[in-house]
Amino acid sequence: MAAPSEFLKFVDTNADGFIQRLADAVAIPSISGDASHRSDVVKMAKWLENHLKAVGVETQLVDLGKHKMDGEELDLPPAILGRIGNDPKKKTVLVYGHFDVQPASKSDGWDTEPFTLKIHEDGRLIGRGSSDDKGPVLGWLNVLQYHFQNKKELPVNLRCCFEGMEESGSEGLDDLVKKESQPGGWFDGVDCVCISDNYWLNTRTPALTYGLRGLTYFKVTVSGPGRDLHSGVFGRTVHEPMTDLIILMSKLVDGSGKILIPGVDEMVAPPTNSERSIYEGLNYSIADVEESAGASIALSANKVDVLMGRMRYPSLSLHGIEGAFSGVGAKTVIPAKVGGKFSIRLVPPQTPDTVNPLVISYLESEFAKLNSKNKLTIESLHGGKPWVADVNHWNFEAAKAATRSIYKQEPDLTREGGSIPVTLTFAESLGVNVLLLPMGRGDDGAHLLIS
Amino acid sequence: MAAPSEFLKFVDTNADGFIQRLADAVAIPSISGDASHRSDVVKMAKWLENHLKAVGVETQLVDLGKHKMDGEELDLPPAILGRIGNDPKKKTVLVYGHFDVQPASKSDGWDTEPFTLKIHEDGRLIGRGSSDDKGPVLGWLNVLQYHFQNKKELPVNLRCCFEGMEESGSEGLDDLVKKESQPGGWFDGVDCVCISDNYWLNTRTPALTYGLRGLTYFKVTVSGPGRDLHSGVFGRTVHEPMTDLIILMSKLVDGSGKILIPGVDEMVAPPTNSERSIYEGLNYSIADVEESAGASIALSANKVDVLMGRMRYPSLSLHGIEGAFSGVGAKTVIPAKVGGKFSIRLVPPQTPDTVNPLVISYLESEFAKLNSKNKLTIESLHGGKPWVADVNHWNFEAAKAATRSIYKQEPDLTREGGSIPVTLTFAESLGVNVLLLPMGRGDDGAHLLIS
Ligand SMILES: [Zn+2]
Ligand SMILES: [Zn+2]
Ligand SMILES: [Zn+2]
Ligand SMILES: [Zn+2]
Structure with a gap:
């Protein structure tokens, strides 16, 4: 009409x-x-x-x-x-x-x-x-x-x-x-x-x-020394919180965007054919993604994969670290307490309630493997379905x-x-x-x- | 006398x-x-x-x-x-x-x-x-x-x-x-x-x-997007610089302080018996190290290992990241350009001139493994023998x-x-x-x- x-x-x-x-x-x-x-x-x-x-x-x-x-x-x-x-x-x-x-x-x-x-x-x-x-x-x-x-x-x-x-x-x-x-x-x-x-x-x-997509946002804190230490005096004598934290953060997502926390990606059913055809039908191209990102950095040359990555799969992004040296220049500090920030965009049937326990138990088990004497704290900062x-x-x-x-x-x-x-x-x-x-x-x- | x-x-x-x-x-x-x-x-x-x-x-x-x-x-x-x-x-x-x-x-x-x-x-x-x-x-x-x-x-x-x-x-x-x-x-x-x-x-x-000890200080920058991106819109569609950088930084040193860059630890000869006896003779204890660090976080219970870790072995410390989110709270940003800072304390026969090429070629080869479309830049910020x-x-x-x-x-x-x-x-x-x-x-x- x-x-x-x-x-x-x-x-x-x-x-x-x-x-x-x-x-x-x-x-x-x-x-x-x-x-x-x-x-x-x-x-x-x-x-x-x-x-x-x-x-x-x-x-x-x-x-x-x-x-x-x-x-x-x-x-x-x-x-x-x-x-x-x-x-x-x-x-x-x-x-x-x-x-x-x-x-x-x-x-x-x-x-x-x-x-x-x-x-x-x-x-x-x-x-x-x-x-x-x-x-x-x-x-x-x-x-x-x-x-x-x-x-x-x-x-x-x-x-x-x-x-x-x-x-x-x-x-x-x-x-x-x-x-x-x-x-x-x-x-x-x-x-x-x-x-x-x-x-x-x-x-x-x-x-x-x-x-x-929904969201669940985490802060993972590793702490140990009583205060920031000098790397000349303490380098290779103590468990450094940054070393532990960077190793933990590196175990969350790989370079292709795959989430490494067991069970998280697996919660999401593969796309049906009719669902794929929705993505195929969208008037969109890799060039559109890359133009809006300002660089040729799409994860795939396949439009459907890239659109599904945004719309129907979860994603995990590492945002930064609180407490580490973040200024310009060259400071030789061993930070005493560092909090890594990351978030996971959720898709059905994921919710913060079902995903958070997987994140927490994975981080705890990976931290245990480090045999570190530092202390691990995991906080859920916010979330939404x-x-x-x-x-x-x-x-x-x-x-x-x-x-x-x-x-x-x-x-x-x-x-x-x-x-x-x-x-x-x-x-x-x-x-x-x-x-x-x-x-x-x-x-x-x-x-x-x-x- | x-x-x-x-x-x-x-x-x-x-x-x-x-x-x-x-x-x-x-x-x-x-x-x-x-x-x-x-x-x-x-x-x-x-x-x-x-x-x-x-x-x-x-x-x-x-x-x-x-x-x-x-x-x-x-x-x-x-x-x-x-x-x-x-x-x-x-x-x-x-x-x-x-x-x-x-x-x-x-x-x-x-x-x-x-x-x-x-x-x-x-x-x-x-x-x-x-x-x-x-x-x-x-x-x-x-x-x-x-x-x-x-x-x-x-x-x-x-x-x-x-x-x-x-x-x-x-x-x-x-x-x-x-x-x-x-x-x-x-x-x-x-x-x-x-x-x-x-x-x-x-x-x-x-x-x-x-x-x-001497020092060589590096800044490793990974950049890609034309500007900071929103993780809702771009999560799992583009190569994220933070993901690449955190993976690279995690490959530099393990939780026990061992340097993972091939050839760096290996440059240093094992201690002779007479050298070990100097460390054994020092009036020092693990408790002294931990008291000055403010926590029980020594890498070893062996005093000689801990003292040699400080004095006669190289050490690698991760100091922080420039350009990532470092504030309090929960910002869902994908930073466009992030520079990881780390330094290596050097011992003879290491010098910045002999160690830097090992660091650079290792980082480049690890980055190549990521198949990332982001850009890697490695800078030596300063150094000393x-x-x-x-x-x-x-x-x-x-x-x-x-x-x-x-x-x-x-x-x-x-x-x-x-x-x-x-x-x-x-x-x-x-x-x-x-x-x-x-x-x-x-x-x-x-x-x-x-x-
Ligand atoms: Zn002075
Ligand atoms: Zn002085
Ligand atoms: Zn608005
Ligand atoms: Zn609005």
Whole structure:
């Protein structure tokens, strides 16, 4: 089904107004991670609430309480709840987005003023939040405006959940979602969720995202000496913590990305043929990976292997060492206590609860082999479960049909290598299908420049 | 031969004056590494020169030119050259010491004012420089005062070389020593050298030191991505520099201290029986090592193995990584460029020139095994040769006899695990026997507190 020509005409006629509205939103520097901009986040919440009301949405600003940031106690910006329609014959769709942004300044490398929306000569709209995530939120507003002004009934009941703390850990949101998912809450009766806060795989093909990896993050500390020692005096007389730690870290992952902790890679089933065909069908190449990495360093020349490495296999990355010499120059220290940091991206059926015991017992047994008199401590710093949705659910079928009608092509079905924690919150609190519908292109640069 | 009772009586009679003179020296904060104290180093040079003249030494302050420190151009403090006696029938002994000190303040943990000499209740003299190295320099002055005041002829011709930049890399000294070692120079005709700038092995037994380890310091850099990457997006899609580097670093040394670079440990001959007996004879225990390390982490329960590990075997220590995540917390970064730092302490016949090619070719061949598309760069940051002297030389025999006559016991014959670069400068420029005659005890804490 093609999009109604009446709707497409409305979009063309109102394009300047839509762009001006995005420019107004971008102009509010609603940086949630900067205490001095907290009032701008609140201002942005009120601005958005007013625009939602103007197109017929019933709204509520929810006080999420207080939190501490940089040692200062601050009021959390309110979340916005909204609803239109209560027809029991229609599906009820919950839409999520966020109206806060990351910091940005010309000194960070922006060519343009980040909080002034600029139309690039190629047509792209450049400004902080234009893609992450004010643009997608305003996309929903534009659709609602069409229905409101033309007195068209929405084909679904709509619920909204817009927050102002996403870039700072979504503080307060989990409790809100759980509470409103109860009978009588704003999200009671929701049949599916649509989140627009991620990106296409490339610049050419729209995408629907059905999976996210989880994470488990470790700090492995080896300590021994009472204080840092001089390598001239103590070299080859004592068990050096760095020697032990480097040996342990070298046993976690090999140069090809294979995880060496017994049982971890093995938890993941091999891909089915139909699953492989999803990866084969993605409009993506090794060149795309290497362009975004900035070098020809892909682990394989096979596109399916590289995409599966990101999307459907776990990965283990070594991030660094706390307590070792990390400066420039040549310091001959034997550090007394060193903490290696690494994390594992998880895929179903892995969870921190099932993977962590394997990691801990492997590290302990490898450390025992060293016969070291140093002390080993293993800490789990944080973690989150992976998420995968059923791509054949009617929620995805509807999104595929919508993509075809607007873009005249099939969407890429993607899984992301990273996490969007709120996805899991909705999936678990509501027990319904969740869909990620990215509106941004693969080169939008979330958290970097231009977006 | 016992020390002349007349001399011992002189020392007792003049002890208060000697201590007051040390207090006067400690009170001048001649910190060579702090530009704001440069005038104090110059003041200390003039103070010392005057005291040397007062006991009959012919002196010269030598301008060593300028140098840059912390971006500022500064005049180097002068070195002091001195001489007494020119009797061709006597041996000519060159004495070295330094009159600059490391920084010190109560905020660093000093219990007492560091630049005020304090007599501890157990009789120790506490103050910055009291042991490193103003105390030893003043030890020579006290001996000269005895001869001068009592019109005793010295049994040797004496030459002095006292510098004010030892704690800041001895800048300018190498050139001076080479120049003055030429025919007609201040050091022409020197038969042996005595350096008092190190420590006893313990608090019980005087020591003579006949060896120092050398050093070769490496930075091994693995780079690939154009910038730091997010482990969610790139984990298991690209060759990660940290994975490659950690594997390389893990192949350098094992948990028992054995160096895994082929040919490096093998360059060192096994100890002879007479050499082993030197280590067996040292007044030292595993408990001493572990007390100074602050934990029970000695590599062996055998005292001879532990002492040989420090003194006569090479050692390899891993110091840290530049460019990796080193902060607290949990950052999920894939660092684009990481530089591992390690150094090898060298013993004869090893030199940086003979060891470095083995290190480089081993790292290159281990990196090749990884089949990584990342780039490897190996840099030698600095290095120095080891030094070992003949303990049967008359210079050592004289020092042993002197030790017996004062302390009524045989000195420990020690080698040090670290470096004192000036030792090699004298040995190579003059081609004569060099002896280290420590006056400080093993618990004096050079560069730490109390000394
Ligand atoms: Zn976002
Ligand atoms: Zn974001
Ligand atoms: Zn010194
Ligand atoms: Zn020193």
